[in-house]
Amino acid sequence: MGWWEELVTNPVIQQKLPEATLETLQMVGVSALLTALLGLPLGLLLHATSIGGLTPNRVVNSVVGFVANIVRSLPFLILMIAVIPLTRALVGTTLQWKAAVVPLTICAVPFFARLVETAVRDVNPGKVEAARVIGATRVGITVQVHIREALPALVSSFTVTVIALLGYSAMAGVIGAGGIGALAISYGYQRFDNAVMAACVVVLAVFVVVVQAVGDVIARALDHR
Template sequence: MTWSDFSARQPLLEQACWDTLYMVGWSTLIAVVGGLPLGILLVLTDRGGLLRNLAANKVIGQIVNIARSLPFIILMVALMGFTRSITGTTIGVEAAIVPLAVGAIPFFARLVETAVREVDHGLVEAVQSMGGNTWTIVRKVLVPESLPSLISSTTTTIVALIGYSAMAGTVGAGGLGDIAIRYGYQRFETQLMWITVAILAVVISVIQFAGDYAARSLHRRGAHLGPAPKLRLLKAAS
């Protein structure tokens, strides 16, 4: 690929980058909004949970497992009717957000479940002894204490969605995956395909670095605070 060829493709690459970030950004937001309460509910309804309900826990768990087991390309096809009813089309950036978000919600929910289970149960019991209800415990103990892990989980979800968005590009969703297939593969512009791979690698590296840095910073702050000051803050806030 000559410099003039690259200059001609540069607007396409720029638009593809924005399309990818748009798809991943909205899908991540929807996944967090839907997956966070779902993951917390899996913990609360399990054995020893504050809302112990094994039947509900098993039903929710099975739904999450089935949704996670579907390969993304099959999920896209299965949701075409649902996607069309929401966006009016099955191709393009907006249409891709629907299967991306649906696929990411159960994925993120399991990560949330793992993060919340790591919270010190002693803090939960302490807030219960102060008269805190379930909502108070979730809002002031489970979510704040698991926040570093939740940030890491969000980072993992974003990285996974970038890969899914590239896959969605193969069926007309737009973004860098679409450029790699239409120009890099179908038109034999191999160098352009590798440029898109390099851009994806850089984007993923930046996101991973930012997420790891934020998680480490919160973890150090929580470790420095210690359990006794946490209890005093929780007692003052309750």
Template sequence: MTTDLFGTALGETWHMMWISTILTAAGGLLLGVLLHLTDRTGLLPFWPVNKLLGLIVNIGRSLPFLILMVALIPFTRTVTGTTFGATAAIVPLTVGAIPFFARLVEASLREVDPGVVSAARAMGASRGQIVTKVLLREARPGLVSGLTITVIALIGFSSIVGVIGGGGIGDLAIRYGYQRYDTQIMILCVVVLVVLVQAVQMLGDLVVRRISHK
């Protein structure tokens, strides 16, 4: 019985994690690049857009995830047709993580040596080439490190969605570990989450080291 429950919970967590990670990486990268480009020192300085994007990101980051989940229930129902289960949980997970990752992307791009960008511009590179071949390439270690931190945050978020029936390890811990006073299941859930976080961190550190050496 316990094995079946854990197998189902792990499958739901995996389903939530890989989809929300891809969506967060794409959305956060785009938003972070736009924040950097429209900054006063960026390639496309435009104060109104930069401030608007910054406001959106700050609002997204300031809301506690539990409140964000509840606030997004109507939107989640519109997108997925339901508010329960692992698929529905992907919506608040992604919406909550994109602003977080966007700021990390922006910070990584700021660390790129301005001299490299100036050299690329002097050689006639277009803005698109500078973004893809200079900024993103030079910022790869920081971007991977930021994505690692974001995935770990998503693991924590994925355990919280169990509060509203989002499925996964968190849902198992609440329904069986907490509500049914099953200490064994609660401990196993904690151990699984710790192992997942450690695995993601080790993988992220490995990729960062390899990229940095190159």
């Protein structure tokens, strides 16, 4: 039997892979949405309070930056275990894909925020000064200049973040969070089923390729330089 036939006829793949794929899409989708909602304003705050920002504040910038760096420095597996009490308090369980959303979001928010900070910092300072000259408010400059001019870079940054979330979601299977990672560990690794392992790798690879392609298309469409 060839490898393709083995993949198609494997009962575990037929029965478990669709459900695991859906769980991965759910945990990554919800985590990505929360990351965008929380990471964008956090990144804008880091830039605004930095030296040369719209509202420089060394204390706020140092505290927020320090917390972001600490979270980013933690290996994801350790972070998942460390926030188990918080996960249980927020979602009522530490199992299944909903539980994975908490550590995934905590891990991704500071990562995306730093990318947002970098993207906004690269906006032409001349455009910011021009907006100030015509009397634009800080909020107006942030929305109409910083976000608008950095939009292609922000989309690319979000694409990188979603791909990172896909990788983290696979690791979430270690603590019973479900998804493709749990399937690969429970059936592929522990039961020595190479077909299941290969199928999980292929699905994750397809996800990454699709996300990157979509992100690139959107970023190019928004780039009017």
